[in-house]
Amino acid sequence: MSTIRIRARVQGDVAEVRSLIRHPMETGLRKNKKTGNAIPAHFIKQVNCEHNGNKVMTANWSAAISTNPYLAFDIKGAKSGDTVKISWTDNEGKSDSAEVNVG
Amino acid sequence: MNMKRRVFLKGTLASGAVAVAVGAGLLTSGQVLASWPESAFGNRPFNDALSNLHGSADLSDSDAIEIEAPDIAENGMVVPITIRTSLSNVESIDLLVAEGNSPLTSSYQMTPAVAGFISTRIKMGQSSDVVAVVKSGGKLHSARREVKVTVGGCGG
Secondary structure (H helix, E strand, O other): OOOEEEEEEEEOOEEEEEEEEOOOOEOOOOEOOOOOOEOOOEOEEEEEEEEOOEEEEEEEEOOOEOOOOEEEEEEEOOOOOOEEEEEEEEOOOOEEEEEEEOO | OHHHHHHHHHHHHHHHHHHHHHHOOOOOHHHHHOOOOOOOOOOOOHHHHHHHHHOOOOOEEOOOEEEEOOOEEEEOOOEEEEEEEOOOOEEEEEEEEOOOOOOEEEEEEEOOOEOOEEEEEEOOOOOEEEEEEEEEOOEEEEEEEEEEEEEOOOOO
8 A cells, every 4th residue: 555645636726735645754863762772764855746747846855754744735737637646765765656636 | 174075075975875776776867866955954053954955045034925833832743834925936945943953854846836835744842933945036035933842852
């Protein structure tokens, strides 16, 4: 199952995109309470957003974004049936992507 | 002298890491082009984060930027922040925590296809001004808003 949930609704000629990503977003500052060892940093560095295959936004993130990140933005000149794709890459080189149709 | 050595080391390490990532097939060429601004993130003074990101830390206050955030955040692990701007030709929006150890939380590069609007949730270790920096027409515009944090959410 994808780690990304996207909802895109058209309002006039704007697509309101709301997304949730499942990711720990570890800062590297927290300690394991039992062992006392630092939990290594593990966070999404970049999120790319595409509208009908064209990149419209790149988000560069640090570990200061909350666990299970939420990201909302609006795409202008969109209509029902357009595709919105969101993909992320983290500091361990892992990645995922998901695509939805604007409703 | 020392500074140059730092810059040299940083450059060597950064390009090395990217080369390894490309070699391992982890990144497509598009992702490499839009590189992550290593020198703007992390533990550094507010102005250094901005100038490393934009080449300048000259901000002009703007009424055309609105920050939506709680006055008091009970849980610093999850502080919802929304930035809206009516400025035209928005090139990027940055979200910073002025008194944070690592001030830059995130930076959004946008094409004209995206409206001047971003909403996300951040971690805050302590009460601080939250600063929105909008790059428009090559200039940096900003607005700030104080958020009081009851329980910090960065360490453990």
